[in-house]
Amino acid sequence: VVWATFKLSQVFFIKSGVRLTKSEMTRGDMPFIGATEFNNGITEFVSNTNASLDKNILGVNYNGSVVENFYHPYECIFSDDVKRLALKSKNYANKWVYLFLKTIILQQKEKYQYGYKFNAQRMNKQTIMLPIDKNGEPNWEYMENIMKKIEIKQILQIIDYHTQKINH
Structure with missing residues (x-):
């Protein structure tokens, strides 16, 4: 398998959350x-709604637990401390590709510690x-198949594991 470098902005639409x-x-x-x-990034359950309402998306923290990110297949709203990353390739915007990308993005976690924010520009x-x-x-x-x-x-x-427990 051959790998290459891509900017996040080449792969995703990067959208803001709302305070x-x-x-x-x-x-x-x-x-x-x-x-x-x-808790998959969930901090509350609300009846509020706003412009950050989204689903089938990665929520990526740029404050708090910086770079931590979660896949959200369900409708939810996002804090202004979380960016929403929507895959540009709509044909492959599925659970498996998002989970692959979640892991790839997490590899940047160490870089964005100690006040070096993972802000929109970065x-x-x-x-x-x-x-x-x-x-x-x-x-x-390939990404989808590896995750499957x-x-x-x-x-x-x-x-x-459960079969062994039953048989013992």
Whole structure:
């Protein structure tokens, strides 16, 4: 597999979250994504909605737990401390490709510690290494297939574990 460098802005549309203070929040069922490293980024459940309403997207922290990021297949709204990364290649904007990219982006975590914010300008210019196809474009199919294989392997390990528990 051949890999090449891409800027995040070549691969994603980078969109902002919207500030929502604790005093403005109303309890509800809508996940609110904040700059945390826990609970898939969900910090509250609200009934509020705003321009950050999105789904099938990566939420990437640029404050708080910087560079930590989560895949959100469900509708949610995002704090202004979280950028929304939407894959430009709509044909491959699926769970497996997003989970592959989540891992690739996390490799930048160490770089953005101690006050060096992962802000919009740095995010646009940040490079990541991706597998490429024969045309030098990101090989989305490869990324999807590798993550499907990992998922199947995990499922089989869980089934094997539970089968062993039953048989003992």
